[in-house]
Amino acid sequence: MDLKDIQNLIKFVAKSGASEVKLETDDVKITIKTGGDDKGETTTYVQQIPVGTPVAQAPVAPQTVASTQAAPAEAEANSKYITIKSPIIGTLYRKPSPDKPLFVEVGQTIAEGDVLCIIEAMKLFNEIESEVSGKVVKILVDDASPVEFDQPLFLVDPS
Incomplete structure (x- = not known):
């Protein structure tokens, strides 16, 4: 700070x-x-508050520059995809239970109404269904991760 x-x-x-x-x-x-x-x-x-080991400042600047240059290129590449966002705050689970397979994986074709994941909010498990048909290009959230309202979860190629 x-x-x-x-x-x-x-x-x-x-x-x-x-x-x-x-x-x-x-x-x-x-x-x-x-x-x-x-x-x-x-x-x-x-x-x-004293820190045990000093943090080098020099590597931070090149990483920041690289990430700002990569962001427009990534946004441009993702513009043709539909982003499926979280409708609620909670914890995202990609499987119905720990011993079951994942709902969807990258490269899988999905149809409208397919369950993509479950979001737990206040001990209630809410199935998140796809509103579009297409192919899952990227999964943006890890299993058992907290998610915010309107946070991007999946990228789907509708073509």
């Missing part, structure tokens, strides 16, 4: 009206205390 992020956080907390906010990440611990609305004062404590 850099200084600009901390300053933005302080401004946000001051505007929100909260009296105290604590934030703790792997390497930073921040406590922001604001006075009453009449004072307009903000007290901030930032504590750096």
Whole structure:
């Protein structure tokens, strides 16, 4: 977390009206205390938590550049595919039970109404059915992974 992020956080907390906010990440611990609305004062404590081994910064920049160059090419390649997204928040399972085979695999042809996976939400298991027919090109989520609402799950080639 850099200084600009901390300053933005302080401004946000001051505007929100909260009296105290604590934030703790792997390497930073921040406590922001604001006075009453009449004072307009903000007290901030930032504590750096020592890290055992230093992290090299040089390799990060080339990876970032490579990923930003690869993103438009990947988005362009995926534009002809239909993305099947999660309709709910929960845990995605690609099998009906641990000893059963997967619902779908990459390269498999699916029809409208075929079950693609199960999403568990609050101990209820919801079958996610395909709304399109086509061939599964890519599976974007691992088995037993948490998923968010509207998160892409599968790429399907409708042709």
